[in-house]
Amino acid sequence: MLNIMIADDEEFIRLGLEKILTKMDLDIKVIGSYSNGMDAWAQISKLSEGELDVLITDIKMPMMDGLRLIEHLRDKSIDTIVLSGFSEFEYARKALRSGVRDYLLKPVDKANLYDILVKIEQERSENGQTSESAVSAPAQETISKEKEHHVIEQMKTILEQEYGKNFEMERIADTVGMSANYLSRLFKQETGMTLTDYLIDIRIEKAKQFLSDHPNLKNYEISQLVGYSDPVYFNKLFKKMVGETPKDYKAKHH
Incomplete structure (x- = not known):
């Protein structure tokens, strides 16, 4: 389990973050939410080593800002994520030099x-830094593979069925309940191909079927049927992937 604390002087940001965190399919617990660095530090200083895993803190706060709060954490094994606006970019760069894990621009x-x-959770599991739930981690991990395998198969099915539609990564990611970035990496890891390359393969295979089974279809019609609105681009892509133009392929296979 990751124990997380939030420090931000804007209440709607704190509440928004709590909502985002509780909806994630990760083993997470928000153990505190504070409007300034001083209150956050007062609570952190009472905690034992290992009771707090991640601090998400704003840069500019009253009483004690994010940079000073981070300074207090130097000797603790707490991963810090800094929140900042565009105008605070220089502050964020200083924070990164202070050993901060990462920073996120608002809105998050x-x-x-x-x-x-996910990265923090994996690293802490590998280093044996997770809290009391670490004992059951292997079993949870195995179930989560199963889940990942299921998601990849689901993705393949979606791509097979929707190859002719405009490819919207965010929409597909929402369908399977994962973030777009995480899903892209997972797909590459599991299949050895990027999602884009996998989709191109499907589209070209479908195009070959149309060319051989439906010779009456025009090239631009096939192009649109397999998801490409630009027939010139489709022709170039087909030649690159197959080694000959759609016209030549049709002549050979009709």
Whole structure:
């Protein structure tokens, strides 16, 4: 389990983050939410080693800002994620030099936050730093593979069925309940191919079927049927993948 604390002087950001975190399919517990660095530090200083895994903190806060709060954490094994606006970019760079794990621009991108937390969770599991739930981790991990395998198969089915539609990564990621970035990496890891390359393979195979089975179809019609609105691009891609133009392929296989 990852124990997380939030420090931000804007209440709607704190509440928004809590909502985002509780909806993630990760073993997460928000153990505190504070409006300034001083209150956050007062609570952190009471905690034992290992009771807090991740601090998500704003840069600019009253009483004690994010940079000073981070300074207090130097001797603790707490991963820190800094939140900042565009105008605070220089502050964020200083924070990164202070050993901060990562920083996120506001408004927070859910997919980026998810990816950072997944990385932290994996590293802490490998280093044996996770809290009391670490004992049951192997069993959970195995079930989660099963889940990952199921998701990849689901993705393949979606691509097989929707190869002719406009490819919208975010929509497909939502369908399978994962972030787009995480899903892309998982797909490459499991299949050895990027999602884009896999989709191109499907589309070209479908195009070959149309060319040989439906010779009356025009090239631009086949191009649109397999998801490419630009027939010139389709021709170039087909030649690159197959080694001959759609016209030549049709002549040979009709």
